[in-house]
Amino acid sequence: MNQDTAAPGPTPASTDAGAERLVARAVTVRFAGLLALDGVDLTVEPGSVHALIGPNGAGKSTFFNVLSGVCPPDSGTVRFGEKELTGRPPHRIAALGVARTFQNIVLTRGTVAENLMLGRHVLTRAGFTATALGLPGVAREQRIHRERAREIADFVDLGRLFHTPVDLLSYGDRKRVELARALCMEPRLLLLDEPVAGMNTAERQRMAATIAEVRAALGLSVLVVEHDMGLIMRIADEVTVLDFGRRIACGTPRRVQRDPEVIRAYLGAGTDARPAASAPTPAAPSRQAESHPPEPTPDRARPPGTEAGEDR
Numbered sequence: 003m004n005q006d007t008a009a010p011g012p013t014p015a016s017t018d019a020g021a022e023r024l025v026a027r028a029v030t031v032r033f034a035g036l037l038a039l040d041g042v043d044l045t046v047e048p049g050s051v052h053a054l055i056g057p058n059g060a061g062k063s064t065f066f067n068v069l070s071g072v073c074p075p076d077s078g079t080v081r082f083g084e085k086e087l088t089g090r091p092p093h094r095i096a097a098l099g100v101a102r103t104f105q106n107i108v109l110t111r112g113t114v115a116e117n118l119m120l121g122r123h124v125l126t127r128a129g130f131t132a133t134a135l136g137l138p139g140v141a142r143e144q145r146i147h148r149e150r151a152r153e154i155a156d157f158v159d160l161g162r163l164f165h166t167p168v169d170l171l172s173y174g175d176r177k178r179v180e181l182a183r184a185l186c187m188e189p190r191l192l193l194l195d196e197p198v199a200g201m202n203t204a205e206r207q208r209m210a211a212t213i214a215e216v217r218a219a220l221g222l223s224v225l226v227v228e229h230d231m232g233l234i235m236r237i238a239d240e241v242t243v244l245d246f247g248r249r250i251a252c253g254t255p256r257r258v259q260r261d262p263e264v265i266r267a268y269l270g271a272g273t274d275a276r277p278a279a280s281a282p283t284p285a286a287p288s289r290q291a292e293s294h295p296p297e298p299t300p301d302r303a304r305p306p307g308t309e310a311g312e313d314r
């Protein structure tokens with residue numbers, strides 16, 4: 003779906019939406035003696051969906067924390083378009099057009115509308131005093147933000163729940179509120195940390211469709227950390243694989259799925275005890291990866307595309 007054929011929904015926040023490339027170079031993070039990220043390079047092309055995968059402890063969350071300003075790197079650089087993100091605090095990075103969702107849902111009490119308005123906060127011009135005094139212009143600005151929040155809620159199919167307290171929502175809908183709140187910041191790069199974790203099959207499929215629609219309608223770049231390889235195979239243009247803090251592969255989902263080093267990483271160092279037949283091979287790629295398998299337990303014994311398990 004391109005801009006012209008996009009379904010009714012939020013319009014891009016700026017005319018250069020999608021024109022910026024995220025470029026991370028040689029990003030290194032140490033925690034005491036542990037090298038959590040070891041010179042990681044990653045580029046997210048404008049308007050693309052890029053997945054970051056890897057076994058437990060590979061460094062995915064740490065990398066997200068670097069991008070969003072939660073964890074400054076020990077060395078390396080992160081640029082978004084012309085702008086240097088390295089070392090900036092989270093609110094500055096958000097203001098530069100980078101929004102993030104979290105692995106565990108982080109919502110405040112209150113309604114969907116109230117949570118989405120928090121996302122608009124980064125764009126609000128009226129200061130604290132003007133808002134507290136209800137000065138002219140503040141109400142108008144609030145109304146515009148509220149209309150936009152409503153539009154975004156409709157777009158991610160939360161319109162009918164706009165005035166519902168988030169406490170009363172299903173798990174899947176709360177994850178969608180998180181996504182909508184991030185969209186309310188009018189980002190040009192969206193960082194999604196395990197957007198379908200804990201969801202059942204129907205919720206996951208719905209979320210996958212929403213992410214695809216968001217990208218198509220808004221022209222956003224998306225970087226997604228996710229253990230659900232079915233989702234990755236369906237929505238990602240490119241995949242970067244980390245293992246023990248190092249980038250071990252990068253390419254199309256299909257290529258990465260067949261990469262011997264990726265298969266080795268998921269099988270673990272001591273693979274002798276494990277049957278190699280459980281790994282996907284170039285000649286016989288896993289069909290499960292294409293048929294949206296249940297969310298796997300992310301571990302080193304399960305290569306991409308060989309997930310098994312049950313819905314929650």
Ligand SMILES: Nc1ncnc2c1ncn2[C@@H]1O[C@H](COP(=O)(O)OP(=O)(O)OP(=O)(O)O)[C@@H](O)[C@H]1O
Nearest residue numbers: 033036038056057058059060061062063064065300
């Ligand atoms: N604040 C911290 N202090 C010390 N060590 C940390 C800290 N955060 C992460 N680590 C370590 O850094 C390594 C990378 O962790 P990280 O959470 O980034 O991996 P991950 O790929 O996101 O794993 P998972 O898939 O389990 O979420 C791990 O060995 C982890 O224990």
